[in-house]
Amino acid sequence: AQTVTQSQPEMSVQEAETVTLSCTYDTSESDYYLFWYKQPPSRQMILVIRQEAYKQQNATENRFSVNFQKAAKSFSLKISDSQLGDAAMYFCAYRRGYQFYFGTGTSLTVIP
Amino acid sequence: NAGVTQTPKFQVLKTGQSMTLQCAQDMNHEYMSWYRQDPGMGLRLIHYSVGAGITDQGEVPNGYNVSRSTTEDFPLRLLSAAPSQTSVYFCASRRGSGTSGGRGTQYFGPGTRLLVL
Numbered sequence: 001a002q003t004v005t006q007s008q009p010e011m012s013v014q015e016a017e018t019v020t021l022s023c024t025y026d027t028s029e030s031d032y033y034l035f036w037y038k039q040p041p042s043r044q045m046i047l048v049i050r051q052e053a054y055k056q057q058n059a060t061e062n063r064f065s066v067n068f069q070k071a072a073k074s075f076s077l078k079i080s081d082s083q084l085g086d087a088a089m090y091f092c093a094y095r096r097g098y099q100f101y102f103g104t105g106t107s108l109t110v111i112p
Numbered sequence: 113n114a115g116v117t118q119t120p121k122f123q124v125l126k127t128g129q130s131m132t133l134q135c136a137q138d139m140n141h142e143y144m145s146w147y148r149q150d151p152g153m154g155l156r157l158i159h160y161s162v163g164a165g166i167t168d169q170g171e172v173p174n175g176y177n178v179s180r181s182t183t184e185d186f187p188l189r190l191l192s193a194a195p196s197q198t199s200v201y202f203c204a205s206r207r208g209s210g211t212s213g214g215r216g217t218q219y220f221g222p223g224t225r226l227l228v229l
Contacts, residue, residue: 004154035218042222043200043222043223044220044222044223045155045202045204045220047217047218047219050217091154091155093155095218098143098145098160098162098168099157099170099171100145100147100155100157100170100218101157101171102147102154102155102156103154104152104153104154105154
């Protein structure tokens, strides 16, 4: 089975600062997708950003960007200009075909 | 569009009882799936479907049944609930199937919290 590892159970960041959340994954495949999901206290899963493994360019969505290192099997999320609304659990996820694997999550606290 | 809807939002069961968690989507998505979320373990795939009449197992299928008679609905059945099935259950859907699983973005429902006593 594929595994997704998030080694930081908790992180904190000052408002307006930048924070990076780490994610590594294990796979022998070359074609797959990677995602970061945000889960606020409402429990709703919200897609933050996605990366297709065949694309070398790192994905960016406004203040969110990734550092995708395919050879190292690393997929970190950078949040710039952190806002109070960014406080949530963040899950890294891997998808190959129909199978989806999630990491255990990183709880992000934003300090005013 | 309502997106992905789930009912009920919260349910308490006694051990051995059966129940069905409902999931519906109005986006005409081919792919639908069920996950459970337990503390400290992230989301784990239970079952999925790539279209009406087609279902398959995910990572943790034991104790759960699914069927898909229509594109819109994908119910999850617990035939004999056990305390180990206490969890939050999420349904999700996305466009695309085929051998590669498609490229669609996955949308999640709001979740059902299940407590088995």
